[in-house]
Amino acid sequence: MSRLLRRIVAILMFRIDCRKLFLVCAVLTIGSILIQISSLPYPLTEWISPPHSAIASNKHLNTAVHLDKIHSLAVLVQPETVQDATVVVSLNSSAKQNQSVVISKKEGRVSQRRRERNGVKSITPPSSPYIIKKLPRRVERYLSSLTPDEALAFAKRDIENASLSSDDDPELYAPLFRNVSTFKRSYEWMERMLKVYIYQDGHPPIFHQPYLTGIYSSEGWFMKLMEENRQFVTKDPEKAHLFYLPYSAHQLRMALYVPNSHNLRPLSIFLRDYVNMLAAKYPFWNRTHGSDHFLVACHDWGPYTLKEHEELIRNTIKALCNADASEWIFIPRKDVSLPETTIRNPKRPHRNLGGKRVSQRPILAFFAGRRHGRVRPTLLKYWGDKDDDMRIYGPLPNRVSRNMSYPQHMKSSKYCICPMGFEVNSPRIVEAIYYECVPVIIADHFVPPLSEVLNWDAFSVIVAEKDIPKLKEILLAIPLRKYLIMQANIKKLQKHFLWNAKPVRYDLFHMILHSLWSSRLNRIQIPQPSS
Numbered sequence: 001m002s003r004l005l006r007r008i009v010a011i012l013m014f015r016i017d018c019r020k021l022f023l024v025c026a027v028l029t030i031g032s033i034l035i036q037i038s039s040l041p042y043p044l045t046e047w048i049s050p051p052h053s054a055i056a057s058n059k060h061l062n063t064a065v066h067l068d069k070i071h072s073l074a075v076l077v078q079p080e081t082v083q084d085a086t087v088v089v090s091l092n093s094s095a096k097q098n099q100s101v102v103i104s105k106k107e108g109r110v111s112q113r114r115r116e117r118n119g120v121k122s123i124t125p126p127s128s129p130y131i132i133k134k135l136p137r138r139v140e141r142y143l144s145s146l147t148p149d150e151a152l153a154f155a156k157r158d159i160e161n162a163s164l165s166s167d168d169d170p171e172l173y174a175p176l177f178r179n180v181s182t183f184k185r186s187y188e189w190m191e192r193m194l195k196v197y198i199y200q201d202g203h204p205p206i207f208h209q210p211y212l213t214g215i216y217s218s219e220g221w222f223m224k225l226m227e228e229n230r231q232f233v234t235k236d237p238e239k240a241h242l243f244y245l246p247y248s249a250h251q252l253r254m255a256l257y258v259p260n261s262h263n264l265r266p267l268s269i270f271l272r273d274y275v276n277m278l279a280a281k282y283p284f285w286n287r288t289h290g291s292d293h294f295l296v297a298c299h300d301w302g303p304y305t306l307k308e309h310e311e312l313i314r315n316t317i318k319a320l321c322n323a324d325a326s327e328w329i330f331i332p333r334k335d336v337s338l339p340e341t342t343i344r345n346p347k348r349p350h351r352n353l354g355g356k357r358v359s360q361r362p363i364l365a366f367f368a369g370r371r372h373g374r375v376r377p378t379l380l381k382y383w384g385d386k387d388d389d390m391r392i393y394g395p396l397p398n399r400v401s402r403n404m405s406y407p408q409h410m411k412s413s414k415y416c417i418c419p420m421g422f423e424v425n426s427p428r429i430v431e432a433i434y435y436e437c438v439p440v441i442i443a444d445h446f447v448p449p450l451s452e453v454l455n456w457d458a459f460s461v462i463v464a465e466k467d468i469p470k471l472k473e474i475l476l477a478i479p480l481r482k483y484l485i486m487q488a489n490i491k492k493l494q495k496h497f498l499w500n501a502k503p504v505r506y507d508l509f510h511m512i513l514h515s516l517w518s519s520r521l522n523r524i525q526i527p528q529p530s531s
């Protein structure tokens with residue numbers, strides 16, 4: 001036996017060229033490394049992304065945070081905590097309905113050790129930002145035993161407790177958000193939990209027919225992506241947290257408005273009858289008086305066409321482009337300010353995205369548009385075609401547009417003025433974001449899009465209507481350093497305002513859905529265990 005071995009060694013030593021052997025070994029090593037990389041459950045870039053410097057500490061950090069999270073969840077499901085917490089879920093605190101729900105303990109006692117073992121077992125894969133974080137199976141089981149409202153109360157408690165700051169997500173840029181930890185935690189719960197029921201009632205063109213072009217396209221894009229969605233849509237209304245009224249305000253107008261009649265009543269009556277039909281046919285509307293129902297309407301008339309139905313206008317969650325807090329229809333924090341997007345080619349919603357570098361933006365401020373509404377006449381009176389830094393026009397004159405188009409102006413300006421039109425909203429805000437120009441919003445009482453989560457001070461300037469005469473002064477007073485930060489923030493913000501034919505995480509579809517989810521959560525009340 002040993003003689004055989006010695007002979008093999010001798011053959012290896014003398015017959016095989018040592019250099020060749022080295023080459024073969026090197027090829028084998030590299031090959032096996034490549035195979036291992038391709039089978040990693042997360043992209044390699046995560047390991048070398050800037051927020052985490054050292055590979056080893058990164059792994060530890062993630063693990064620790066994850067453990068922490070599981071612990072806090074475990075605390076929440078613990079028998080002691082649950083018994084104390086008589087979770088009162090009340091959707092409308094003022095009176096009409098006041099459901100009290102006691103979350104009762106549905107599982108047997110689990111020893112501390114077993115709980116920990118469960119927790120430890122479930123953290124094997126390092127957490128990746130690209131997959132939804134898995135919960136321990138116990139928690140999953142517990143959650144699935146709850147009613148939709150109880151589950152919401154559970155998620156809400158956990159979100160309010162979200163003080164994790166080390167759990168960086170390279171996909172989220174913290175300065176854009178009011179509180180990125182809360183947003184992230186809330187978004188994760190939405191991904192895990194949210195179910196939307198879409199009423200199948202109603203016929204095209206008003207219902208179920210998304211209209212994807214023009215300045216009212218966001219209601220259409222939302223409808224299309226919601227109806228196509230698999231993750232969030234449920235066919236079982238008993239499982240739903242939200243109910244969607246799938247109509248288009250733009251199509252409602254096209255179908256029912258009598259031109260020049262100045263009468264929106266037929267449109268409001270149509271919606272009233274639709275809601276009453278749903279309320280009679282299904283138990284869901286009456287159960288909450290519409291407060292777990294939502295609509296998405298971008299046309300300017302969206303809010304006014306709800307007027308014939310008391311509960312629709314008061315209780316339903318409304319995502320509206322016309323987010324005017326002074327009219328008592330749009331209610332901040334309950335309703336959602338819907339971004340108004342101009343889509344010229346639905347096949348290529350991202351066409352023309354981007355703008356010039358700051359050093360190549362010679363124009364201080366730009367606006368071109370028709371002279372309507374209460375703000376634009378004043379703006380044009382003070383600034384119309386008067387100052388070389390302030391390129392402010394009515395409709396863009398031919399002599400100007402011949403040389404430089406409207407989008408080119410936005411791409412070459414530092415600030416893009418977004419004065420309200422007939423209503424407070426303006427498609428120019430999102431246009432400015434697309435062209436990387438800092439928006440200057442002039443519309444008193446306008447609630448900026450998605451402002452329940454976004455921090456608009458970080459990337460826009462809001463000027464009061466009365467300050468229009470001082471507009472140039474105000475813009476020149478902003479230090480260059482601050483401008484550069486805002487402009488850089490705009491670029492990071494862009495992805496949250498993009499429509500994608502196939503939605504991706506944190507894009508506009510998901511941001512709107514998250515705001516609706518967040519509004520629904522806001523109205524779940526959790527009294528302290530002591531009360």
Ligand SMILES: *[C@@H]1O[C@H](CO)[C@@H](O)[C@H](O)[C@H]1NC(C)=O
Binds near residue numbers: 072157
């Ligand atoms: C928040 O989390 C801590 C532990 O992480 C827990 O003790 C506390 O009860 C939680 N608070 C709420 C309101 O859930």
Ligand SMILES: *[C@@H]1O[C@H](CO)[C@@H](O)[C@H](O)[C@H]1NC(C)=O
Binds near residue numbers: 092095096289311
């Ligand atoms: C609850 O409903 C009542 C009557 O429908 C309404 O007056 C009140 O504003 C609602 N409250 C909330 C918080 O939505």
Ligand SMILES: *[C@@H]1O[C@H](CO)[C@@H](O)[C@H](O)[C@H]1NC(C)=O
Binds near residue numbers: 094098
């Ligand atoms: C809501 O329900 C609780 C407990 O059932 C009760 O004490 C309270 O008075 C009710 N509130 C209203 C406004 O009906």
Ligand SMILES: *[C@@H]1O[C@H](CO)[C@@H](O)[C@H](O)[C@H]1NC(C)=O
Binds near residue numbers: 162163178181182
């Ligand atoms: C974000 O919210 C959490 C939970 O409410 C809080 O603990 C944390 O301090 C907040 N962070 C910031 C930056 O305000």
Ligand SMILES: *[C@@H]1O[C@H](CO)[C@@H](O)[C@H](O)[C@H]1NC(C)=O
Binds near residue numbers: 279280281282283286
């Ligand atoms: C809901 O309430 C309305 C008005 O009170 C009533 O006409 C309708 O029949 C109710 N719907 C159901 C399903 O009971």
Ligand SMILES: *[C@@H]1O[C@H](CO)[C@@H](O)[C@H](O)[C@H]1NC(C)=O
Binds near residue numbers: 403
């Ligand atoms: C035309 O545009 C260019 C930049 O594209 C600019 O340098 C030039 O001054 C403009 N001419 C007029 C007449 O505005």
